[in-house]
Amino acid sequence: MYRYDEFDHAFVSARVEQFRDLVTRRLSGEIAEDAFRPLRLMNGVYLQLHAYMLRVAIPYGTLNSKQMRMLAHIARRYDRGYGHFTTRQNIQYNWPKLSDTPDILKELASVEMHAIQTSGNCIRNVTADHFAGAAADEVADPRPYAEILRQWSSVHPEFSFLPRKFKIAVTGAPRDRAAIQVHDIGLHLKRNDAGELGFAVYVGGGQGRTPLVAKLIRDFLPEEDLLTYVTAIVRVYNLHGRRDNKYKARIKILVHETGVEEVTRQVEAEFQQIRESELKLPEGDIRAIETYFAPPALPDRADGWEALARAKKADGAFAAWAAQNVQPHRHPDYGMVTISLKPIGGTPGDASDVQMEVVADVAERLAFDEIRVSHEQNLILPHVALGDLYAVYQALEASGLATANAGLITDIIACPGLDYCALANARSIPVAQEISTCFGSPERQAEIGELKIKISGCINACGHHHVGHIGLLGVEKKGAELYQITLGGSGDENTSIGEIIGRGFEPERVTDAIETIVDTYLGLRLEPKETFIDAYRRVGPKPFKEALYGQTAEAA
Template structure:
């Protein structure tokens, strides 16, 4: 895990004290809200529907036990005893007092954390595969490159005031678990015929008002050219991105209007002037950063296989949890554990201070002091010996976080929605809770299999509804909440944007509509192993429209 150097410590501490002074001036009336707004946004402070919100950066979703305990401390001390993990691998506190935020930021700085660039028209938190460094199918660990990009982009003088916010994601396995094709820049680590590390480069993806899938503009970018090529992309965007209309300001619109080939030509021309500059990455610098992310020394734990078989036979609930929430590690004596923050009927992505403290304890004792945050709003213990799985499971049962539903219908992504967000048109949380309760039976979930539901309370798509197998978008119509349903979306290596299936549903009819969709799928799948997404792509939307609306005319 990356550790701050002297510059990092000094810089973050100075920013905290600078913001403390700005807050005092705001509270005294010396600064008006209009003048204060850009200052608070630079420090991750939003003004939401009911209160200020503080968004904490968790670079590439990696935390230590000490850092997670600090987040628990902040939840207890400055908020209402919980935090909300987001689809950007960050954490939000929804109820801090403005006067307390500088103290919270100072506490964060003491454990090498901050809230910088979690807002504003800058390069936001760089995200990565939550199984990075541990996955059995990984080509290379993407986190060193995410850290290099973080260091390069932090308060970058040229890119601090872009036309619009800018998001980068990196993945290191053939299976894309970082949704890189719906990012402004997506980087897919790969090896060429010589075994050299490089990147496939995607540009112009995004969700929101105008969802688009990123275009591949470089099939293989050598590792040493990462910063120079990324700089070239952002320079072209900074020069030509629209500033007259915020709804058309993202790079995806520039790619669409310019054309991917022309944009790639402009990027290559800019890159030609940069590739031999000081931005070229020396191999020794890459190795130095990579050393921070070295795999822990994992002792042999061969007894785990025999113990695991015995425990699974004795406890069906534990067996379900292992099957659904534990993935293969590159070391066969270990597994990667998903801690579901989606208990049946719970609020997706929320964790209490007590739960965060308990997970930190488990990470320290059983997972080499490491926790990950996934963009699916769950936590991960990336290195757990099979021999320790039963102890970890019992610890999670004690804090109501042992739901065996990773990747299933109740593992719902949802934004905070109208319960918190001033931009929202509809509530995401109650809808997610009702769907979770309706499909909460372990047997029902197992029968349905992999199915990703994602819910956004407005067109900004913070809940990633566009890439949900089933997506729900809350809209306002004639003063009432309505939920539009999309089907067939996916955020993996075969990214697709969901299709709007027909007219929307009132809040009290949404869950019944989801049940109709699920029952239709179960009736048409060829075999139990055919997933919802595979079945939808095979048959198309019409059977689901017929089931929901009875006729194409009614769906219009």
């Protein structure tokens, strides 16, 4: 992973002291809240429903045990003993005191972490595939390019006050695990017929009030042109993006209303003007950044297969966890472990200070000191020897971190909702907890198979409900909470936006509605291996509408 140089250390430390001064002036009344708001947002501090919230950046979701222990320390000393991992691969603290935030940022800086550009109308934390550098299907590790983009975009003088927030995601495998087509810019690392590395470039994706799938505007961009082309895109957006209406300010609206052909023409024209500028990446610089992300030296561990087989035979719960939460590694003697932050009946994405320290200890002892945060609100150990899986499982199981549900119906993405967020119309957490409890039986989950439920408490879609196989959107109607259901969404390489299935459901009826949808799917799938999303795409919404609303489904 990337290590700070002298400039990074000096820059982050100076930013902490600058923010300390701003907080002191705000608390003394010298700065009013209206003037303070944009300044705190640029440093990751929000004012939520009940308290301030601090969002800490975890660039491309990669951190080590020392950093994880610091996150645990922050939760214990300055919050209420937990943190919330987000769909942007960051962590949020929901209860810090404003007066403590400069000290929090100073402690974070001591382990090369910060909260810069986790909010505001700027380029946010660049995200990447959580299996990067380890996945068997990977063309190349996308994180060096995410780091190049992070360095380029940090406090960029031209792009610090864009029309609206701006999000970039990078993936390096045929299977898109970074949801690049619902980002402002999505970059798909690939090789051309000559074997050269480059990117397919997608622009104009996003969720929220107007969900749109990004458009492919370049099938192959040479890696040396990464910064020049991204600069061209953001310049076109900065020039033409609307600033008079925040609901129409994202680049997706510009692409939709101007047309992808015209936007592409303008991007290409700008690109040609700056292509040979100082932004052109020398191959030596790219390779130098890559050295920070060199995979650990993984010794052959062929004996691990036998040890794994013995452990599976002796412990059925471990066997189920290994089957569901461990994915193939590029090295045959290793696996990639998903640590589920979705215990049955728990709050999706939350981890206690004790749990964070357990993950740090396990990573340091048994996983080459590397941890990832996934956009699905789980943690990842990307390099674990098969022979060490049982020891990892035992350590996690003792701390409530061994739920065997990665990718299953209880692996629910949910935003904080009305329990915390001032923007929310409805609660997300209690709904997720009830659905999780209802479907918590391992046998029931295994019968259903892969099914992604995603819940948002408002139209801003922080829970990514638009791309859930089953999506739930909390809305307010006549002062009461109501949940609108969408079906058929997906955030992978076959991205689709879910279809609204009909009228909404009251909180007490949501779980029954999900059960009806699941039972309908089980009754119509052609074989046990046909997933929910495949079955839905085959039959369409009609049988689900009829099951939920009766024969008047079309009218609904």
